[in-house]
Amino acid sequence: xxxxxxxxxxxxxxxxxxxxxxxxxxxxxxxxxxxxxxxxxxxxxxxxxxxxxxxxxxxxxxxxxxxxxxxxxxxxxxxxxxxxxxxxxxxxxxxxxxxxxxxxxxxxxxxxxxxxxxxxxxxxxxxxxxxxxxxxxxxxxxxxxxxxxxxxxxxxxxxxxxxxxxxxxxxxxxxxxxxxxxxxxxxxxxxxxxxxxxxxxxxxxxxxxxxxxxxxxxxxxxxxxxxxxxxxxxxxxxxxxxxxxxxxxxxxxxxxxxxxxxxxxxxxxxxxxxxxxxxxxxxxxxxxxxxxxxxxxxxxxxx
Numbered sequence: 444x445x446x447x448x449x450x451x452x453x454x455x456x457x458x459x460x461x462x463x464x465x466x467x468x469x470x471x472x473x474x475x476x477x478x479x480x481x482x483x484x485x486x487x488x489x490x491x492x493x494x495x496x497x498x499x500x501x502x503x504x505x506x507x508x509x510x511x512x513x514x515x516x517x518x519x520x521x522x523x524x525x526x527x528x529x530x531x532x533x534x535x536x537x538x539x540x541x542x543x544x545x546x547x548x549x550x551x552x553x554x555x556x557x558x559x560x561x562x563x564x565x566x567x568x569x570x571x572x573x574x575x576x577x578x579x580x581x582x583x584x585x586x587x588x589x590x591x592x593x594x595x596x597x598x599x600x601x602x603x604x605x606x607x608x609x610x611x612x613x614x615x616x617x618x619x620x621x622x623x624x625x626x627x628x629x630x631x632x633x634x635x636x637x638x639x640x641x642x643x644x645x646x647x648x649x650x651x652x653x654x655x656x657x658x659x660x661x662x663x664x665x666x667x668x669x670x671x672x673x674x675x676x677x678x679x680x681x682x683x684x685x686x687x688x689x690x691x692x693x694x695x696x697x698x699x700x701x702x703x704x705x706x707x708x709x710x711x712x713x714x715x716x717x718x719x720x721x722x723x724x725x726x727x728x729x730x731x732x733x734x735x736x737x738x739x740x741x742x743x744x745x746x
Contacts, residue, residue, distance in 0.1 A: 515555030517568045521584050527568065528602045533630040534566045535622075536609070538590035539597035541573040541580055547597055553619040554626075563632040572596070601629050615710055624722065627729035628702060638680040638723035642669055644730040650688055651695065651731050659692045683727050691731070698731035 519527055519536070528534050535558075537551055555567040573580035574593060585591040588609065590598045599612035599622060610629055614621055623634050633644050643666055650662040666685050673681040690697040702725060709721045 513552055515559040515567055519568050519570050520581050532564050533604050534602045536600045537569045537597050538585050541571040547617050550619045554622050561634045565632050636726040638726040640677050640681055643684040647730040663688045698728050702728040
């Protein structure tokens, strides 16, 4: 209001120096316009501020509505967690801020959609965490799994079927494909990752389930027979399937050991082409469900 008064006085004095405003109707009109302009400016500023606040509120509401309807994601809390994550299936759980948003949240939604489209039994869940004095949210649950460091959110865990302890994701990448590869490696689920061939994926699991070397050798023969029918763009991956199977006939531990070795290398410094080739091999190794289950012990979270 002080601004309005000073501005009005300044405008009136300036106008009076240049013309006698009472001398004509036009001058009178100009005078009142000059006098009221600052008031209009302040009113306009207030309305714009209110409009901005409304837009912010609408954006927040849109975010909340989106979170409630995130397709493929089951939101859990202190009361529902143990009822859902009960060891009866593989569950990927994200611990994140109460109202997740941004690139990492979009990647997680993309992952959930791909997991759903793959038709696997893997469940994708999220636990919103809010550490505040007034109405804290799921803090005890987050502390139980050492997932209460808000500065490191989001944190990802796999609760495997039949396991008593979860696996914590320690990779650098948090894009959908990064998490899918990790999920496939540790659950044996088929998500159709780059390099995976569905028919050979099934044979890889069959080989790992065979009781002895003779049984594994029989499965290897089936895989070799399929090579000729694999599309040209999948030939490189198909040959790698057969190569791994060949080594697994006598050494069933080979897929797990190789997966662990490559996982340690893929995060290092290398060309993009080499990293892509290495990731393709890791995706193939993820088809060997036995290798994922066997190697899980070395990747347990330090709870």
